[in-house]
């Protein structure tokens with residue numbers, strides 16, 4: 001009843017606001033980088049029809065842009081939009097104050113602040129390292145780790161993790177790590193991105209087992225989720241530093257880590273649009289806004305491909321599935337890796353944000369096979385992630401914390417007999433920055449992830 005009344009009130013508001021807003025409607029605008037004057041706003045709709053009306057009114061000013069694809073069926077949730085100044089003004093006119101909340105007042109300022117929170121001293125230029133010239137490379141003045149110290153102390157130089165890095169700096173670090181911790185760590189290439197960048201993979205663990213157990217982590221299918229790469233890289237580095245001096249290193253488990261699953265998208269977030277999510281496939285063009293062309297890699301997998309949950313066949317959409325399952329070289333490389341890796345038993349697809357461990361199916365609320373095992377490990381991982389003082393939650397489906405999604409990686413990996421999870425790292429809410437996590441949180445986030453990583457490795461052995 002109350003909801004109906006609210007819906008009527010909004011409809012009335014809209015009628016009045018529409019006539020008053022012709023001037024704004026004429027104003028041309030788009031929600032695009034560098035996001036000057038853009039806010040992130042959560043709107044609670046009393047009913048689906050009021051949601052449609054509000055969306056329509058905002059679209060008159062500019063194409064509406066969701067922060068991420070979350071159109072909840074239960075209207076109790078806030079749907080989060082990136083709104084231009086004109087759209088925000090319009091929303092303020094149309095909606096009762098209690099139905100919307102400004103979560104990030106100035107997205108552009110948040111992006112600037114993200115990198116500025118930790119000012120690292122300028123690093124001396126690293127010598128160019130290649131995998132084959134490890135010792136020559138390591139004699140130069142290195143900005144990052146002093147390898148022998150790290151090995152002896154079993155510690156890592158964390159200064160690298162005080163800020164986010166460019167693609168080139170990360171690759172430099174990969175090479176340095178592989179050279180430093182050889183033969184415990186090797187760096188391989190599992191394929192190429194649309195734009196021809198190598199898809200790097202670490203193999204961590206120098207096992208002499210004929211049939212080792214293997215675990216796979218991959219990060220950054222979504223380009224804007226910068227924390228994910230920093231976190232898995234920290235984990236490789238710490239595991240290598242600690243395990244390379246331990247007798248028990250030559251164990252039964254080998255860890256495979258793909259730190260950047262979407263390198264083109266990642267580079268694009270640095271040079272053009274910090275909020276970019278998809279890959280950079282030019283194949284199926286977004287005609288009305290060519291800059292938004294790309295495929296959501298985490299909708300391009302074969303399980304329930306193009307199903308009804310959080311997908312779109314519109315190439316402009318952030319959840320565009322692509323033309324067919326595995327149409328993208330990035331998902332082809334990752335899926336080939338899964339099918340061609342003997343002994344693979346567990347997998348984590350690392351994302352941000354919401355502080356969640358997502359087990360079970362993503363595309364449906366049905367219980368998956370092995371549900372007891374899935375939940376048992378999921379809860380354990382969640383406990384470890386939560387041990388750093390931030391609460392994570394283990395989510396079992398739609399009713400729990402996040403929307404369902406079709407065609408995602410962990411669902412397909414699970415069909416290959418591998419226990420598979422999505423992690424959504426810090427922060428918990430958009431209000432805390434959402435995808436824009438201040439750099440000073442890289443190390444704490446990485447530390448809690450490291451604990452969860454160690455737990456998976458223990459779990460699969462026992």
Ligand code: 0X9
Pocket residue numbers: 068222225298351352353358359360361362363402403404405408422424
């Ligand atoms: O939309 C996605 O692909 C994931 N969220 S993100 O903000 N990192 O983009 C969530 C996938 C949903 N998975 C499950 N419900 N298990």
Ligand code: ZN
Pocket residue numbers: 221222225351352
């Ligand atoms: Zn993601």
